[in-house]
Amino acid sequence: MSTVSMREALRQAIDEEMARDERVFLMGEEVAQYQGAYKVSQGLLQKYGEKRILDTPIAEAGFAGIGVGAAMVGLRPIVEFMTWNFSLVAYDQIVNNAAKMLSMSGGNFHVPIVFRGPGGAAHNLGATHSQALESIYAHIPGLKVVMPSNCEDAKGLLKTSIRDENPVIFIESEVMYGEKGEIPDGEYTIPLGVGKIRREGKDVTIVSWSKTLAHVTTKAVDQLALEGIDVELIDPRTIKPMDMDLIVESVKKTNRMVIVEEGWPFAGVGAQISHDVMKRAFDYLDAPIERVTQEDVPLPYAHNLELASLPSVEKVVRAVKNVLYVS
């Protein structure tokens, strides 16, 4: 095992896959000469040259579409959005072209592309630069959505995503790029659609992912442990297809669930998980499922309002106690 930062882990994934398969290339704003807006692609231009590490103009729809076109005829592009907020400019290319090409073309053309970049809130960035958009991608048939919460998963999942024949939405977190974690040595991949139990427990199931898991939920879990509440914490790792079996099995054991996510509540990912668990584990539920989400408002600039809007340790603890009928 070695200790690396999240950005290093991601870089290793891209580097290894580019070395392994010459069809893989990276394009996005500032990925080449600038060495990456968040330094994820640092050093790759020097290693692979301009042909395979490309700086694009600020034209998300344009270069996302170029990626899709290249993938249709057999290349394997990695398209970086500087943040996932900007992906909205390219939403048409992702939804109407990447996601649907295989189906619309009756199986003629598939699109092995990875769209990646950081998503979610950081600090004081304001409403348009802080969005957690996984649900509007998970909603679209034809896309896969992946969200790692730690370095080991980040590298293994990105490698698998690059090898996947389908368009993959890979959402990182800028706040985590500098965080260190252990990764195995040598070649390893992690399959998509397989979640992980981060902590076994018997009192309540919590499902959480990405930065929210790493920064908020784990702290809440520790606090609850001090109060004698034993949480089973699940990290789905892939949002779509989601490892619902793992979650259902856990709820059958604990009889209660809280979902903690950064997205907005209406039609969010947690709403989908709630429904599936309700449907499959109805007779095992001792309390209604609770969600801790971002408030249903655009995220404000002022930090205190930001904190009030985002999931917090306190909100998680309260939700857990609600489902345990403990005051």
Place this chain on the structure above:
Amino acid sequence: MAVAVKMPKLSDTMTEGVILKWLRNEGDKIKQGDIIVEIESDKADMELEAFDTGVLRKIVVPAGGKAPIGSLIAVIGEAGEDISSILQAAPAPAKAEPQRSSSPEPAPRAVSVAAPAPVFPQPVEQPIDGRLKASPLAKRLATEHRLNLQSIPGSGPLGRVIKRDIEAALSGKTSSRSPIAVKPGTTEEVILSPIRKTIAARMAESKQTAPHFYVTIEIDMEPAMAFRTQLNNVFEAKISFTDIIAKGCASALMLHPQVNGTFLGDKVRRHHYVHIGVAVALEDGLVTPIVRNCEQKGIGIINQELRDLVDRARTRKLKPDEYQGATFTISNLGMFGVDEFAAIVNPPESAILAVGAIVEKPVVKNGQIAVGHTMRVTLSSDHRIIDGVIAAKFLQDLKKMIENPASLVSIT
């Protein structure tokens, strides 16, 4: 060959068109590609070309006329050709082609929705409405452990029965919320369970509307005791006194159908069959499972059925026709040592028999004091339809039957 000219589909949402103007007349020669008619669709005014060459033999839908898409609007053919088959076959302005089943409405109207409140709305707590609330898990556990969910108080919000309430019920076997002794000097409030509420309403209604009177009789139980011993020596199933009393009531009620009536306001339904309800205590109330047609059933069958019914009554697994529809009820508090008591009639029945304990006491036999075993039963009756003499006569026959248990055995 004559061909039908049909109303074309000129837009994705069009369902019918209006003929604006025929540019050719009947009898005109038509070449393929000629514009022959102008049609108004739901989107625009369009021209229709002829797809065939011939003569415009017939205009079926004139200018100003409306026709659904696919219907016949004209016929092109050779001069003099017989076109009747086309005219007849065409489904005139009837339904549109089944392939293109568009909605009858034109373009969907945008539905305006009021803007939602800025704060994510929280569900409003509903007031208690008497509905049993239990988590799905609690329901399942109650079924698995054969507990009566109705009688378990819920400690969840709005009185919801939840897992820990089931666990408490299983371990403590009490219906109070705390398994430990109450603190003296304090009060606690117990929310009425649904079954309690029902009993409250019905008993109040009965007492307030039916004028009750009570007649008591004392029965010598020694013959019945001997009878029972004999039966239990032979048969495996253990006959109880309740079975004997039930059978006695059934036979006596057949002789006195006025006591076996259902009060219907302006009339009484006198049944010539007896469905006896036997009161069974539950943790938070009582229920009366019914043995139907007791007059036809032997004591053994009554025993068998009652066992099963009481069992299922306690686990809340009775079907509606097993606790509804009795013509008479028996209530027994003898197991608590109660000598006698007066029960409240179960509407719409007209009487109820309250059974006390079998008591060993001095009795007079053949002018001597001896040790005997007696039981006191009290008939509560609805005086609107039962008079004192009727009640007394019924009890007299009941006493006779129980004191002569051979009469309870089927002769025919």
Place this chain on the structure above:
Amino acid sequence: MNEPITALKQPKTHSRLLGLSKETLLAWYDEMLLSRRFEEKCAQLYQMGQIGGFCHLYNGQEAVATGSIHAGNPDDYVITAYRDHGPAISKGVDPKAIMAELLQKYTGTTKGKGGSMHLFDKQKNFLGGHAIVGAHIPLAAGVAFAIKYRNERKVCFCYMGDGATNIGSFHEALNMASLWKLPVIYVIENNRYGMGTSVERASAVEDLWKKALAYDMRHDVLEGHDVLEVYRAAKAAVEHARKTYEPSLLEIRTYRYRGHSQSDPVHGHYRTKEEVEEERKRDPLTMFSDTLKAEKIINDEYLEIAEKRIKRIVEECVQFAESSPLPPAEELYKDVYFESEE
């Protein structure tokens, strides 16, 4: 390269027929006639309700597809917007499969799941068939990117309407194609109307070829009624791209005889009957057959025979389509995710 290579004058190409063989010229005439009669049949079938949704017909623009696509090779790629029946036929996509696709059948180019606007054929390198205006333009640049990435010498033809030159994707793609030298042949089929809005009401610059100047891109403008002229201009662009990887923007001025789609009237709404009739005098089919007659390659009898031959082919397409099955229900869940064989 700041001036258009060809000014809008009468081309003098007829006399030499550009060195094309008789077989080629006759094949082109057949192809254009097939395209025309095929589209006429589509109009009929749409009005009878057998073709659903949207249907955009190519009548009047046949010379553009035939002339330009045959300036390339079978292994060059073609991608277009939704007026794609003509280009598909020119690219060699089986017209029976096209008709079946329009009639929603399983034997269609895309198993009945695409429809008129989404014809695809991987074997023929026909990449669709796209419905969002301008969204395919970056795709074409991406295909060209892959060509260059692999050091191949192919090109990608990208057709679009005049309206698409105003959307963001057009500009982003042209910029990157020129910046990175991607071998795309962008063909603007300027039929003067973006649906119902004329070019002069939609674009600040009416001479659409001028938009190439913003990207320092090789460009040309020509009348699209003469298939040989189209061929000449396209061939020059293709050869330039093969040599230098540099893209070109060709504005080809053409006209569509039918409305934007089948829901749109032929005239009266935004263009006059007189204008349509005037344009029909320059029918590319007639212009080409007149040329071939003048060069003594065909005569009227040949035209009649061709007419019958094409009519029979179209009938066969309809029969094939009508007798084909609808896609089965299970097909709904297929081709959503690509399952790799490993």
